[in-house]
Amino acid sequence: MxxxxxxxxxxxxxxxxxxxxxxxxxxxxxxxxxxxxxxxxxxxxxxxxxxxxxxxxxxxxxxxxxxxxxxxxxxxxxxxxxxxxxxxxxxxxxxxxxxxxxxxxxxxxxxxxxxxxxxxxxxxxxxxxxxxxxxxxxxxxxxxxxxxxxxxxxxxxxxxxxxxxxxxxxxxxxxxxxxxxxxxxxxxxxxxxxxxxxxxxxxxxxxxxxxxxxxxxxxxxxxxxxxxxxxxxxxxxxxxxxxxxxxDLAALPWPQIDPTAAKYGRGRLLVVAGSQSFRGAAILALSGASASGAGSLRAALPEAVAEQLWLVQPYTVLQASLGSTAQAGLALGGLDAGALERLDAVLLGPGLGAAAATAEAPLWQAEQKFWDHLQAFKGLLVLDADGLNRLAAPSGGQAEALAIQWLRGRGGPTWITPHRGEFNRLFPDLQDLPPLEAARQA
The missing domain is CATH 3.40.50.10260 (YjeF N-terminal domain)
Structure with missing residues (x-):
């Protein structure tokens, strides 16, 4: 062949x-x-x-x-x-x-x-x-x-x-x-x-x-x-x-979808976004995701948004309704490996807010397990906003170098979308370089 x-x-x-x-x-x-x-x-x-x-x-x-x-x-x-x-x-x-x-x-x-x-x-x-x-x-x-x-x-x-x-x-x-x-x-x-x-x-x-x-x-x-x-x-x-x-946008190499494919053959996406503090981020992220043409759209959202999701986006399947950390951030520990099954892509990050602190031991441990599952996920991962911040500063005071190790160990393709502040938290050794050179070295 x-x-x-x-x-x-x-x-x-x-x-x-x-x-x-x-x-x-x-x-x-x-x-x-x-x-x-x-x-x-x-x-x-x-x-x-x-x-x-x-x-x-x-x-x-x-x-x-x-x-x-x-x-x-x-x-x-x-x-x-x-x-x-x-x-x-x-x-x-x-x-x-x-x-x-x-x-x-x-x-x-x-x-x-x-x-x-x-x-x-x-x-x-x-x-x-x-x-x-x-x-x-x-x-x-x-x-x-x-x-x-x-x-x-x-x-x-x-x-x-x-x-x-x-x-x-x-x-x-x-x-x-x-x-x-x-x-x-x-x-x-x-x-x-x-x-x-x-x-x-x-x-x-x-x-x-x-x-x-x-x-x-x-x-x-x-x-x-x-x-x-x-x-x-x-x-x-x-x-x-x-x-x-x-x-340029018209020339993007879009995936070729079988015209006979059912919705699950047209892309299966999970959006993990929003928090008690940033509820609108979840709806904005889902609006963008729904415009992408994905056939199956799921969402893991803060409880306050999840309750009203059917009113604003009835075509989105609620994967999980998640609680909050003490800092009003989204508690990611409510997601297990099963949430990542039969997916093509995951968007994680917009408006997640602050992570669980070590004092919230059960929440913190559960979130670490979720990051382990996400690292092994074979599909596309888009890490944005607070997803990058959480990766760059894991709970428990672990060094930023762990974030780079985590990215290197990813089981599938990963897109990161940092602004300069988020980039500096991920790559502190490169923060003094001009943007293009910093991105090239990263």
């Missing part, structure tokens, strides 16, 4: 999904230049695409054509990109101005500045007015920023956001933002309505810390050769979302 084909990679490992560091993007560009592609050609290709996006962007097209565009030009090639954008918008008939406060800039950028002057594009001599109604295009620094902005520039960008919010777009990376971590390098960074990320998406721009600054993230495709993308490591980070979110 021939082996099954490998499972498809999701999301696809392509330019739409690869996430890279600033150093990796620079290395890819160097490979292009070494192959014979002129630096000037790549700058033109990228900047022409940005100019077209700006020119056709309905969000600001009317106002920009009326009030104009101000391009903030930096000393490097990001500034050169901005000057090409300024040139193209000027040639399209838009009122464009340039501001470049650096006396010395890179030769290619300087060449574009000379050409802009020859075209008659006005250049500001003094600092721009932050209340200016023009659309500002941030082409100051781009990828690879490691130092905070000059205090005067920080102040200018802060005043701009206060007086004209939503009237700035950034080329590649908002100035003042680290493209690897997504963190602000000083007290202020440019706040963009849209960031046009060139080539591949920079990993920092999809981090929580970057969200207030990036705005809408749009990738500018450079048509990078497949051989170039293949030079990245096999475990290179992949990201979903943004403009392709709907297409």
């Amino acid at each position: 021939s082996p099954l084909p490998p499972a498809p990679c999701w999301p696809r490992r392509d330019a739409d999904h690869l996430l890279v560091s600033g150093a990796q993007m620079a290395a890819l560009e160097q490979q292009l230049f070494a192959s014979g592609l002129p630096v000037e050609a790549l700058m033109e290709k990228a900047a022409l695409a940005v100019a077209e996006r700006v020119r056709t962007g309905s969000a600001w097209r009317r106002q920009a054509r009326r009030s104009g565009v101000l391009v903030l030009v930096g000393p490097g090639h990001n500034g050169g990109d901005g000057l090409v954008v300024a040139r193209e918008l000027h040639l399209a008939g838009w009122p464009v101005r340039i501001w470049c406060p650096w006396p010395r800039i890179k030769p290619l950028t300087e060449a574009h500045r000379r050409h802009a002057a020859w075209l008659g594009i006005p250049a500001l001599e003094g600092e721009p007015n932050p209340a200016d109604g023009a659309l500002w295009i941030d082409a100051l620094f781009g990828v690879g920023q490691t130092r905070r902005l000059d205090p005067a520039l920080e102040l200018l960008l802060a005043h701009r956001q206060q007086q004209q919010p939503g009237q700035l777009v950034a080329i590649d990376v908002p100035s003042g933002l680290c493209s690897d971590s997504g963190r602000c390098l000083g007290d202020v960074a440019a706040v963009a309505h849209t960031t046009y990320c060139i080539g591949l998406r920079k990993q920092g721009l999809v981090q929580d810390a970057a969200l207030p600054y990036v705005g809408r993230l749009r990738r500018i495709d450079l048509g990078l050769a497949p051989t170039l993308l293949e030079s990245l490591p096999p475990n290179q980070l992949l990201g979903i979302g943004g403009a392709r979110a709907a297409a």
Whole structure:
């Protein structure tokens, strides 16, 4: 019998999904230049695409054509990109101005500045007015920023956001933002309505810390050769979302269900959620589970929710009505190995509340038995919220290392969904690392 084909990679490992560091993007560009592609050609290709996006962007097209565009030009090639954008918008008939406060800039950028002057594009001599109604295009620094902005520039960008919010777009990376971590390098960074990320998406721009600054993230495709993308490591980070979110979700490798299957052949799921303190968490979790398409949905719930379950979700089978710990958390000891029989998946965690204390010896011992049964469970386990907290801090003062041992000993696949606080409790030795590196090492 021939082996099954490998499972498809999701999301696809392509330019739409690869996430890279600033150093990796620079290395890819160097490979292009070494192959014979002129630096000037790549700058033109990228900047022409940005100019077209700006020119056709309905969000600001009317106002920009009326009030104009101000391009903030930096000393490097990001500034050169901005000057090409300024040139193209000027040639399209838009009122464009340039501001470049650096006396010395890179030769290619300087060449574009000379050409802009020859075209008659006005250049500001003094600092721009932050209340200016023009659309500002941030082409100051781009990828690879490691130092905070000059205090005067920080102040200018802060005043701009206060007086004209939503009237700035950034080329590649908002100035003042680290493209690897997504963190602000000083007290202020440019706040963009849209960031046009060139080539591949920079990993920092999809981090929580970057969200207030990036705005809408749009990738500018450079048509990078497949051989170039293949030079990245096999475990290179992949990201979903943004403009392709709907297409990415549609491409999920959903299980193929036999159209003749009865409900038990369409997925059997147990949801363990809620507590005396967090009753709503149980109903919210069940609502999500019922929308998944699972054919058989069971629930282990706090008594107060279990009594009314038939009124709100009559299609859910009540597996167990569970009592409370002294801290008003859900007492998991009421579940035994039989609760896990004939299941495909278990969701454990939303709103469970605090575990039993060692002083509640019978409750504590029963809960430990349940965790033993769950470790041996062969189906899919999704550990969320307080499920992670209970695993990370077992009753009796056991060390966090036991949680890792428990996960390693799981009898089936496990998905964990920690936010940073829950992650730090599970992996205390990794809590000082940036999120992506911490997740990779975990």
